[in-house]
Amino acid sequence: MDQEPSSFETSEMLGRFLASTHLVPESWKVCARANVMGNGGFMCDEVDGVVYVGFSGVVMGDGLDLFCGKMVGLSDDGVFHGLVKNGDDDGDLVMVDAGLLRLFFSLLNTPVFQNQMFEIKKKQKPVVFTGHSIGGAIAALASLWLLSYLQSISSPPSVLCFTFGSPLIGNESLSRAIQQQRWSGNFCHIVSKHDIIPRLLFAPVAPIITHVHTLLKSCHLTMNSPFFIRDLGPQLTEHEKNELFQFVLHYLEVAIRSLEVGTRSLPFVPFGNFMFCSSDGAVCIEDTKAIVRMLCLMFASGSPSSCIDDHLEYESYVEKISLQYLKRDDEELYESNTYEAGVTLASQSVSSGHLRNGASRRNFKVYLNREKLGKFWDNVIDMLEKNQLPHDFHKRAKWVYASHSYQLLVEPLDIAEYYRSDAHRIKGHYLKDGREKRYKILDKWWRERDISGENDNNYNSGRRSKFASLTQDSCFWAKVEEARECVENVKNERDPLRLSVLWTSIEKFNQYSRGMIERKEVSTDVLAKNSSYMVLVEELRGLTNTWCF
């Protein structure tokens, strides 16, 4: 129990490793050439003993109409037998997008493709399947097909799949089957910061299918043109772009929530690794929940037009990340702990800034690891309750402080998510009805800690001269949210008795929050312009003025 769950965060280092190889730029080259070939094209190339097969992402004519988010179960006809045999009952049926599967099958059945695959199997060389946009989905299906086929062969060649801005292709059973086959490591989905296409199928696309098709058609015209000319063909209006963006964003948030609660399963679920790129670098993530969170988090920082532009920016992202090694980074960090520093590097790499409540780095960390840390503390508490830990464990300074700083770091984000997902409307306010048991127990440890030696250690030994790096009450934001509701209610309340109750609680919050600020027990993000707290204070000031006069 002496060790942290892990003392290094490696998603960024893995991104660096991948970016320093030829694989990504070579894959992109083949993709771009395949795109120019147009409808249903693919092309092969061999570089340094690796065979690259790029699938065109350009789908013209009625081929595109097939792509409408409908799913179909994979049948056990031998093409994907590696995946299908695991589905016993209907609930486990492995399903993929019907349109994408049709596109793949129509390619698979052509003699020219079959000949190429025959040659490749004969060569016994490592193969990379790759594609941009819809081509990425075809590449993924082709990889699954080849991996299924190779199962029956001893010492098969290695298969790797790089997709660029590919839509999701299958359901949770597919994702699970791929994990069971240990194929996750064969897939790397490269997703640029705001690209809407990889996020599209979290939403039921039927209501906006004409928007989607207009968008794809125009993108495909650009991808197909040798000089990558933008804005060809009919375009979405600004209003339509905005509709599309908001629609997808909404369903991304729903997706996170349902992953969180685990009640409703998503129609489409990511699998394999995701490499998120920005012009500042790349991170590589394998955990499904973390992938969905990152997809949402980064998308939310985009805009209706950047989410479309980013689908066509892979060339420049690939170039930027693959030249990273040439430049010494001059960033300066203040973390003393290796894990935190790794998280910071990762969050800088994807510049996931511009988030509500500031503190992007912290957000990133928590998105990656809240789950892991939460489970860790749940285990600790569980073991303590079952007497598997020393009886005075929860009073040992090291653990008390570790648990407290965990709480200060993570609970505010739980609160933010709680209110962002409107859980308070269903369950009630966080403090009363939404708070995890572990936080209550950690609170108790903190209150009961042995403080006799603290003055020697300079803990709380005097007034703070600077604002705290973490707000010292982990429930601060929950209290802000409750006060905000009071303020809202005051506006509409006419009954004097209830009004006075509301004002009492507002006043109580006022005193509490001022005290926190005077003692500098809040972090600076509380006082940042436009923070929920500052907005509330403004509103309150307006409200008091109206009430006084």
Added chain:
Amino acid sequence: MGGTLGESCGISEDVIIKASSLAVNSQNNATGYKMELGPQETFFAFDGSWSVQDFYNHEPFGETKADIALFPSLKSIGNNEVAMINEGFFLKFQSILQTTFQAEVEKAINEGKPIIFTGHSSGGPVAILAAVWYLAKHTRSGGHAPCKCVTFGSPLVGNSIFTHALNRENWSRFFLHFVGKYDIVPRITLAPFSSIRNEFAHILDFFNPQSRNFQNPLIQTSQEASTLFKTVLMNASTVASHTACNLMGSTNSLLETISSFVQLSPYRPSGTFIFCTGNGKLISVKNSNAVLQILFYSSQPADEDDLRIAASRSLYMAMAYHNELKEILLGMQDVVYLEDETEIPLSSNSSALGDTASVNTALKDLGLSTRARLCLRAAQAFEKQKLQNQSTIELKKPSIMKMHNVIAEYQRACDDRKIGYYDAFKIQKGNEDFEANVKRLELAGIWDEIVEMLKRYELPDGFESNDDWIKLGTKFRKLVEPLDIANYYRHSKDEDTGTYLREGGRPKRYKYTQRWREHAQKLDEGGSSETTFWAKVEELKRKTYEKTKEQVIDLEKQVNEWVEKEEIGKDVFLEKSTFVEWWKTLPQKHRSESCLKVHLANYMQ
């Protein structure tokens, strides 16, 4: 921390400077090296060579298995993996061995002066191989004083097993490698030959005193120089980040898949590296993984640098050792020692004081960013984890010894009953046999765990040369392996899967511990195979005498020797023993001529 470089590494500054002058100037000697008698030392300086073939004997990285006859220590012991070394430089060394070299070395030994092997740039690898050869032949086997090896801007010569072996033999301390912050030569073989095919030969001319392009400034600023620099840097980045992911314990499955798609250089640093920052500072690093990270990160151009300037500097730095070192070593030395315990500040803005502040300044001078510092921490943590693993195992020593005693006691009790413990165990009649079997299984659990860690190189490099463990392993093998064999044949496992001694039949815990002893005592392979005696008997027993006559005679000879040296107990000669029972079935003629007849006189009839 530290003191002067001379004090910390046991070579005086004068000797280092002298070596650098000899190394830089050693070229074009008919023998490939030059010997020079200093006032106190004998120097052997090896010529640099400027042919592509010497760096890359073949694609992609030109490595080959080390010749175990020349370098008996260049392997891991339990795993028995042979180190890979650069074949081109090895061939150069091999041809030097054919010259007056060996005789001159012996002469130098007789004169009793310490021997220094040295080389600059491509002369470095030959000096390193010469030193490894010397240490094996004259120090480990000949009992002579160890040599020293000092190189300047040397390319890497061996893989991670090479590094492991040098650490295990405790030889790393004899190797001192000076590397300029930007010098490209030590980094070159991190790139596969195919990636630099078009530029490399051209750039080598710049270093070659015989070429008319020697130190030609036009080459320094050429397009080829930029391209070479860029390619080498990119490959260094691949190797460094791949290693860093592993050091940091990444479990991402993509890491493994990608590794089979890219050509990763096998070469790793070994010995002590002294990085010269170019502004008068020296930074000494022993941790091989940390050195690898520094090799990449310190050569990254800063933001404002033009690639051409960086490339030009990377060539120039390769030629500047002698003058730079002379200035630093004779002046006020500024040396920082990065040990595994050294605290590494993650930010160069760290406000730490004292030693940490001077470490911080040193890292800043090397141009190490937060990311680089994280990698250094990972390299440190990796070594610390190995030590941690060892101390976990050390805690089990007392219970291992206790269980050994139980089995030794069992052996004695059987002796008292005039039955060998091998046979008693095979019969498994009483409770004490059962108890012994329980202990056998418990011990197997502990030793298998150790073997697993060794397989993954998760214990400190020195573990397999630790006397206590070698002794403990030998004792374990002598006491318990006969029981494993007894168990094997009691259950007739040979009929299911083949004999105990077949490939894969004998447990690794015995193979590993046998190799430990054989290596420590410089025995031949199989020189300590006495614990498989019973398995050999069981095998011969199942065959006819006519077909195995020679094997029988061999075994008898061995038994005679083993009993004499007390490697095996006399209980093998007890009346009811499997051995005696079998021996009695051998033809009368054979028995009367057997070398064992003194011991087995009772059973002649």
